[in-house]
Amino acid sequence: MISSRIHMDYLQPETWTHLGVILSCLNPEKEVLHILKTDTGKFRGITSHQQRIAPEEFLSSGEPEPQKIFSKYGEIEEIRVYTLPGLESYYTKVQDSSVYSMDIDDYLIYLYQMQEQTEGIQIYTRRNKTRCYLEYLKQLIDQNVKDGAFLLWLTNHGELYFNCILEYKGGKLVRLTTSDRYPDAYCDYDEVCLRLKSEYPGSVQCVTIELREFAERIEGFFRKQG
Amino acid sequence: MKFTDNGIEIKGMEKPLYCGSVHYWRIEKENWGRVLDEICGMGFEIIETYIPWSVHEYEEGRYDFGELDGKKDLDGFLHLCEEKGLSVIVRPGPHINAELTLFGYPEWILQDERIQAKNPWGTTVVYPYVTKQFPIPSYASEVLYEKTEEYFKKIAPVLHRHIGGKGCIIAVQADNETCNFFRDRPYIMDYSDASLKLYRQFLEERYQTVEMLNESYRSNYPDFEGVVAPRGFRGEKKEDLPYYFDWVEYKEYQILYALKRMIAILNKLDLKLPIFHNCAYQNYTPISVPRDEEIKGLSVAGIDAYQEPKDREMLQERIRYLAGSSRLPFVPEFGSGSWFDRNCLLSAEEEEYGYLYSFMNGLKAISFYMLVERDRWTGCPVTADGRVRENFYRMFQEMLRMLQEEKVCQYQRRPRILILKNYDMGRLKALYSIMDLNLLSSNCFITGPDIPAVLFTPDTDLGIHMDGEDSHYAKEVWVDQVAEVLNGQHYEFNYSDRYLQEERYGDYDVIFASCYDFMDRETQERLVRFSKSNGKKLFLGPYIPYMDRDFRACTVLEKALAEDLETAKQKVPSRCGITFLPDPDGLDCDDLQLNREYVYEEAEVEIAVHYHPAGRDHLLFMANHSDREKTVRLHYQENRSFRSVWRGKGSSKNNTLTAELAPYTVSIWKAKMEEEADDKQ
Numbered sequence: 072m073i074s075s076r077i078h079m080d081y082l083q084p085e086t087w088t089h090l091g092v093i094l095s096c097l098n099p100e101k102e103v104l105h106i107l108k109t110d111t112g113k114f115r116g117i118t119s120h121q122q123r124i125a126p127e128e129f130l131s132s133g134e135p136e137p138q139k140i141f142s143k144y145g146e147i148e149e150i151r152v153y154t155l156p157g158l159e160s161y162y163t164k165v166q167d168s169s170v171y172s173m174d175i176d177d178y179l180i181y182l183y184q185m186q187e188q189t190e191g192i193q194i195y196t197r198r199n200k201t202r203c204y205l206e207y208l209k210q211l212i213d214q215n216v217k218d219g220a221f222l223l224w225l226t227n228h229g230e231l232y233f234n235c236i237l238e239y240k241g242g243k244l245v246r247l248t249t250s251d252r253y254p255d256a257y258c259d260y261d262e263v264c265l266r267l268k269s270e271y272p273g274s275v276q277c278v279t280i281e282l283r284e285f286a287e288r289i290e291g292f293f294r295k296q297g
Numbered sequence: 298m299k300f301t302d303n304g305i306e307i308k309g310m311e312k313p314l315y316c317g318s319v320h321y322w323r324i325e326k327e328n329w330g331r332v333l334d335e336i337c338g339m340g341f342e343i344i345e346t347y348i349p350w351s352v353h354e355y356e357e358g359r360y361d362f363g364e365l366d367g368k369k370d371l372d373g374f375l376h377l378c379e380e381k382g383l384s385v386i387v388r389p390g391p392h393i394n395a396e397l398t399l400f401g402y403p404e405w406i407l408q409d410e411r412i413q414a415k416n417p418w419g420t421t422v423v424y425p426y427v428t429k430q431f432p433i434p435s436y437a438s439e440v441l442y443e444k445t446e447e448y449f450k451k452i453a454p455v456l457h458r459h460i461g462g463k464g465c466i467i468a469v470q471a472d473n474e475t476c477n478f479f480r481d482r483p484y485i486m487d488y489s490d491a492s493l494k495l496y497r498q499f500l501e502e503r504y505q506t507v508e509m510l511n512e513s514y515r516s517n518y519p520d521f522e523g524v525v526a527p528r529g530f531r532g533e534k535k536e537d538l539p540y541y542f543d544w545v546e547y548k549e550y551q552i553l554y555a556l557k558r559m560i561a562i563l564n565k566l567d568l569k570l571p572i573f574h575n576c577a578y579q580n581y582t583p584i585s586v587p588r589d590e591e592i593k594g595l596s597v598a599g600i601d602a603y604q605e606p607k608d609r610e611m612l613q614e615r616i617r618y619l620a621g622s623s624r625l626p627f628v629p630e631f632g633s634g635s636w637f638d639r640n641c642l643l644s645a646e647e648e649e650y651g652y653l654y655s656f657m658n659g660l661k662a663i664s665f666y667m668l669v670e671r672d673r674w675t676g677c678p679v680t681a682d683g684r685v686r687e688n689f690y691r692m693f694q695e696m697l698r699m700l701q702e703e704k705v706c707q708y709q710r711r712p713r714i715l716i717l718k719n720y721d722m723g724r725l726k727a728l729y730s731i732m733d734l735n736l737l738s739s740n741c742f743i744t745g746p747d748i749p750a751v752l753f754t755p756d757t758d759l760g761i762h763m764d765g766e767d768s769h770y771a772k773e774v775w776v777d778q779v780a781e782v783l784n785g786q787h788y789e790f791n792y793s794d795r796y797l798q799e800e801r802y803g804d805y806d807v808i809f810a811s812c813y814d815f816m817d818r819e820t821q822e823r824l825v826r827f828s829k830s831n832g833k834k835l836f837l838g839p840y841i842p843y844m845d846r847d848f849r850a851c852t853v854l855e856k857a858l859a860e861d862l863e864t865a866k867q868k869v870p871s872r873c874g875i876t877f878l879p880d881p882d883g884l885d886c887d888d889l890q891l892n893r894e895y896v897y898e899e900a901e902v903e904i905a906v907h908y909h910p911a912g913r914d915h916l917l918f919m920a921n922h923s924d925r926e927k928t929v930r931l932h933y934q935e936n937r938s939f940r941s942v943w944r945g946k947g948s949s950k951n952n953t954l955t956a957e958l959a960p961y962t963v964s965i966w967k968a969k970m971e972e973e974a975d976d977k978q
Contacts, residue, residue, distance in 0.1 A: 073428060087676075088676075098744065158732065168420070171430065183745075
């Protein structure tokens with residue numbers, strides 16, 4: 072999906088500074104509890120927010136019982152239980168020379184898949200959802216975006232908040248810009264659409280949407296996919 | 298050309314080193330002139346550029362210096378800089394990052410198995426850059442240096458045409474952020490054959506004979522070849538530690554080795570230019586600015602800085618460390634704009650606050666990275682097509698004018714206090730990990746797969762005290778507490794560590810040295826010599842060392858403290874020589890007996906005084922670290938007059954300067970000492 076030669080230029084700083092907000096819609100931060108089972112059979116746990124949790128309180132037949140943890144800690148969305156041999160195996164596999172033929176998006180998805188498929192690592196999620204946002208994003212893009220250009224134009228109370236122009240070629244994202252590529256018209260949605268269409272006759276999709284609605288739709292899409 | 302205490306000497310003239318980055322190969326050639334004109338328009342006289350390997354050697358053995366793609370015409374670009382009167386610092390890498398997909402390395406270099414670093418389990422070490430994952434190269438690979446030299450020889454003729462006479466090139470950077478691609482933790486890498494060979498070379502240099510090594514390790518290896526590199530901490534007692542310390546020190550050695558090799562290659566080109574290096578962000582293992590500057594042929598080592606909005610803590614710590622440790626406090630990359638995959642960008646006002654706060658803390662030389670937007674970077678004063686981003690442009694133009702007109706770089710900040718961090722405690726905390734896992738996240742697009750390192754901290758009782766801060770091994774509770782007390786009572790200070798040259802101890806009246814159960818004998822002796830100098834005070838804590846780094850008895854400091862206090866057992870604060878300070882909250886700064894130019898009460902306000910080299914006239918910096926307007930009253934004794942040189946608002950009367958400080962700003966006044974009272978503003 073993402074070309075290693077992708078160009079990313081004309082990023083208008085006043086709108087690009089909202090990238091973090093946009094990404095938080097696509098990939099909301101979730102709290103993960105990491106549990107390590109040591110060689111001596113002891114457990115230790117820490118969340119992605121640095122909260123220490125003693126897994127011994129939640130053991131069942133000598134192993135952590137995820138449902139008990141989820142019940143007590145409502146903010147925890149995912150639990151990962153590792154053994155040292157499991158981690159060795161995982162970090163050996165995901166750094167094998169074969170991974171360099173993948174696109175970065177496929178590699179990131181692979182990192183998550185391998186966690187689930189490596190003996191010695193257990194993954195428990197509160198909801199039965201795909202764990203890697205790029206999997207959703209790829210589906211979304213594959214369904215909706217063809218070779219050519221795609222303009223996403225987000226407004227907040229009617230004012231330009233963020234935009235990006237994605238250019239696809241051969242099914243790969245090859246360029247990312249913003250309306251700053253047309254500096255005399257950078258905040259004029261209609262004009263930017265027109266100019267894009269003159270650059271990419273017949274293969275331009277333009278979407279304009281309020282930020283709040285965008286967030287709701289993305290959440291709805293993810294919920295449906297999950 | 299050479300670096301000086303205040304900047305850089307070019308053709309016999311000392312100039313401030315205020316510089317900014319331009320990537321010629323990312324700007325259409327027809328726009329070069331407009332872009333450079335705008336840079337000159339802001340007042341810059343020096344620019345800096347990488348010369349990326351992967352850009353110029355586009356296929357193995359095939360080079361393009363503008364013959365195929367005009368943007369790659371390095372010679373033409375340098376000629377144009379000469380026409381515009383700009384000096385140029387060049388950074389040929391080979392590591393350059395620059396948000397290039399393979400960090401500037403050609404793909405065939407990184408895919409060469411002889412060049413790849415290895416993890417403890419024998420596969421490669423992945424860097425998951427947002428456009429493509431790639432294998433990290435090994436600093437021990439001989440092939441890497443051979444190939445680098447071939448590339449450098451290709452660019453050398455172009456560089457030579459622009460050095461000396463009317464040539465624009467004034468300095469060259471050796472490599473870039475040499476730190477295993479930000480993989481600081483010791484057991485992530487590098488277990489390649491080449492690296493393990495270098496590890497044993499390091500051990501041989503350190504111990505000379507395997508018997509000496511066995512004595513230190515309490516082991517019985519038949520030869521150095523038999524020593525197996527640790528993949529994680531498995532020790533049970535403190536006597537096991539030297540083996541692990543050596544691996545951590547080897548990781549430092551490997552980086553120093555890489556820098557020496559790169560400098561040797563540059564020296565072969567006979568460029569006759571001063572060479573510098575930029576550390577990424579670390580002032581802890583495996584990086585050390587003073588040790589870098591001990592490398593023959595390396596003039597200056599700086600540290601890069603990319604501030605977050607309203608970031609005071611990082612900048613204070615980093616810049617004061619450079620001021621206390623480097624020959625020239627230099628930030629070779631100070632964020633101007635940002636990489637594309639960052640959650641948010643800084644405004645021009647936020648950037649100004651960070652830059653001026655850094656000058657306030659002793660920064661002398663700076664390169665703004667970047668001045669011109671380009672592929673994968675935004676938020677700069679000039680765009681790649683030569684337009685101007687007004688708010689950033691104006692900020693740079695006005696700030697640079699002030700810095701140059703007021704000759705700010707000639708003034709000297711002279712803190713009387715030095716905090717010596719404990720480099721060995723950082724090493725101990727770094728080695729004390731069951732295993733280290735590579736980082737698999739990258740900025741804001743690739744998040745989630747990493748595992749907190751603290752999960753792998755062993756629970757072995759080694760019978761020694763360790764620092765209790767576990768957020769990162771670079772942090773120390775005692776050091777942070779001392780800094781908090783000094784900041785709270787408005788005393789300026791610098792930072793350094795055990796690698797600071799002893800002659801620089803003399804710049805200070807007070808040293809706070811972080812100590813635990815062990816400390817190498819040489820550092821203990823240096824500290825004792827300092828404490829015995831006239832009027833000098835040494836504070837030690839949170840513990841007093843009684844062993845050396847090999848965990849054998851070494852009580853140099855303990856005995857000296859005993860002499861001061863009559864008995865080492867009676868560890869109570871004293872007022873001269875050495876003071877044991879287990880709890881910095883108990884520090885009474887009046888005991889330091891240091892005069893301050895200004896006394897004030899307001900919290901969240903910080904000041905710094907930079908003296909003119911010829912006397913007591915000075916620049917007075919004031920920073921408001923809050924989101925509220927502040928009024929600060931500075932009391933002083935001797936009469937002086939004030940003139941605002943940057944955002945200063947206020948007046949002086951009755952030996953008090955009352956100043957209004959806008960939120961998150963730095964203002965600067967010039968104070969002229971007067972023989973008789975004249976309190977007019």
